[in-house]
């Protein structure tokens with residue numbers, strides 16, 4: 231499922247399910263809860279890789295819901311941030327120069 235599909239599905243749920251219209255503190259607590267579940271899945275041997283994958287997916291869904299509520303184009307935000315991140319890392323680890331400046335980063 232692509233992020234766009236995930237967000238469309240989340241929008242559908244937002245319109246149908248009570249609770250999703252709660253304030254930002256609900257979203258923050260939900261995000262913290264899911265991040266805590268990721269940490270637990272990483273730190274406790276009783277969790278499987280599938281459990282960890284599920285918890286990582288939960289974090290992404292909550293982030294998607296927050297983006298929807300804030301009218302943020304999450305795919306665009308990820309692409310824009312990735313360009314900035316890659317530029318920063320290339321500068322940091324390649325002495326301020328790209329190894330191949332002619333090569334564009336495609337996202």
Ligand SMILES: [Mg+2]
Pocket residue numbers: 264267284285288
């Ligand atoms: Mg979870």
